[in-house]
Amino acid sequence: QVQLVESGGGLGQAGGSLRLSCAASGRTVWRYTVGWFRQAPGKEREFVAAFSWSGGSPNYADSVKGRVTISKDNAKNTVRLQMNSLNTEDTAVYYCAASEETTPREPDEYHYWGQGTQVTVSS
DSSP states (O other): OOEEEEEOOEEEETTOOEEEEEEEESTTGGGSEEEEEEEOTTSOOEEEEEEETTOOOOEEOTTTTTTEEEEEEGGGTEEEEEEOSOOGGGOEEEEEEEESSSSOOSGGGOOEEOOOEEEEEEO
16 A cells, blocks of 8 residues: 655746655555656646656656656655746646556556645746
8 A cells, every 4th residue: 555645736937847746655665656647627647757666767758858857765755756847738736646567657557646736837
């Protein structure tokens, strides 16, 4: 069992930056891949980035590659999503999720979800 709690959402300016955090808890959290998804109003949930807790290269969606960095803080069991060069299309609810798969990019490959945090980017 893994529990995930997101934080760090809010209002950002176009061209600016925001950093989201996902605090993970559970005795076996190190076995999971932790990913970020986002869902804008009227749209499907979209993969953003993922990071295997045990190591390996991060995995990014093409739409955010070069602007987004996913990282982990082992001491705090936290996965962070640094978003730079924000644009209005980044406006969405951002979700943290955990998967037992190796390179999961689809929502149904993830087994545990946080409650989501709203990101709104103004122009």
